[in-house]
Amino acid sequence: MFMEKNSTSSSSSSSSCFVTSTRRTLTVWMKSLVFNGNGCTVYDSSGNIVYRIDNYDQKLKNEFYLMDVHGNVLVTILKKKLSVIKFWEGYKSTELEGRINKPWFQVKNPRLFKGDHCEVLLIKDGNNIDLENSYKIAGNATAFKIINEAEELVAEVKQKQSVSGITLGEDVMTLMVEENVDLSFIMSLVVIYCLIHHKM
DSSP: OEEESOTTOSSGGGOOOEEESSOEEEEEESOOSSTTOEEEEEEOTTSOEEEEEEESOTTOOSEEEEEETTOOEEEEEEEEEETTEEEEEEEEHHHHHTTOOOOSEEEEOTTTTOOSEEEEEEEETTTEEEEEEEEEEEEOSSOEEEEETTSOEEEEEEEOBOTTSOBOOTTEEEEEEOSSOBHHHHHHHHHHHHHHTTOO
16 A cells, blocks of 8 residues: 555645555556657556656657656656756656745766766755765666665666566566655656666
């Protein structure tokens, strides 16, 4: 089960925080539910849709939306550029709806054009970096891990295997998320890492 951290929200679009109560295994299919769309779809172990990720403008891959099964936007993911440095920022839906440009987190690749290692920084109060809570994404296009500042595994992505042990195509992946983790945050990081590796 997922536990919504902000239980006072009037709708699912007003909170992007869904904390896992147990270790979860999800399936990420690199296919949008929108006709000719660009994104992916996330399913739970029962085959139910958990998240949708879409970019409604295929020409510009600079803005993606993490949505729940009803299409409510939970997180907006934006690609930014500062001089020659490119990075990604995530915004909770309430912040964008209020036109308050305060990012939730930033994802940077210190190796510039190589995507095998990314740094994730949480932003406090919209402009201060939370030095006590940082993450790292490391791996390749089909297998990577998300690790916290204590070097503990938070989530892992790898190619999905069938019950008989057959590895499926590169567009179908298994996402394993540890307990007490904000799933929408982790899913946003997975999307960004896939974008860096041109999987969407």
